[in-house]
Amino acid sequence: MSDPRMKLVLVTPEIPYNTGAIGRTCVALNLELILIKPYGFSLDEKSVRRAGQDYWKHVQLSEYDDWASFLAERQPPRDALYFFEEHGAQSVYEPAFQEDAYLVFGCESKGLPADVLDGMDDRVFHLPMRNPIVRSLNLANVATAVIYQAMRTQLGG
Template identity: 80%
Template sequence: MSKPRLKIVLVTPEIPYNTGAIGRTCVALELELILIKPYGFSLDEKAVKRAGTDYWKHVTLSEYDDWETFIAERKPPRDSMYFFEEDGEHSLYEPDYQQDAYLVFGCESAGLPRSILDGNDDRVFHLPMLSPLVRSLNLANVATAVIYQAMRPQLMG
């Protein structure tokens, strides 16, 4: 039996560089990357591979045609789902993340659809920002910060 691992879920990602960079982080930490279509790019694009450098071929990648298919096939327990939005009710520092959690991020321009967030307000988290001048942060940067926070107990060993 394999040990539990976090899973990173990108819902309709738009920018290939972000997806590539997140994929590279997944390789570094032996995590699965789950992509929910449609994408704003092709996975064959050089930009994805450039951001993931020569690591992209090592990404443990799963793809789903839509959110409903992902939920139907994976059947993730509600308490293993953590959603990230700039206006999330809770800080990413609050939860004790499950080792096999799904960390869910939306597309760069619009975030997660309301249809996904409805009924999950207690599961929506944000990365704190101090300056009112910044509306949001880069998806790859947020994902990396969240991943390392979620894995902190494992990484501190």
């Protein structure tokens, strides 16, 4: 069982800069970053370290070979899982995030795999966009916005 603090999960991230930037945000907010393989890059790449600046060495990082391994080892409660997709049925502004929330994001080009989302329709959220000409937002930007919204609900506003 894991400790009762929020965690950020990236499933098969593809762009090293996004992972580095998200890692830096996790360091700033004392959150664990969980990465699910395969990655579209090596964690040793300069671009990961550059985006994370000199903070990357402070990232509380956990890695798993696949989603099934993550679920087996962590055994997260279903209600602690929050999945984010651009077409999620609910807005990120709706839930009161649990203290031990797992904020789960997919890769930049495809989002979350169908097998990860299977049976989780009620746990899928989106970050609203007002202009329909924008198809998607940068993963690091979305993750940061979601983290701060989740923290806001935990603090009671």
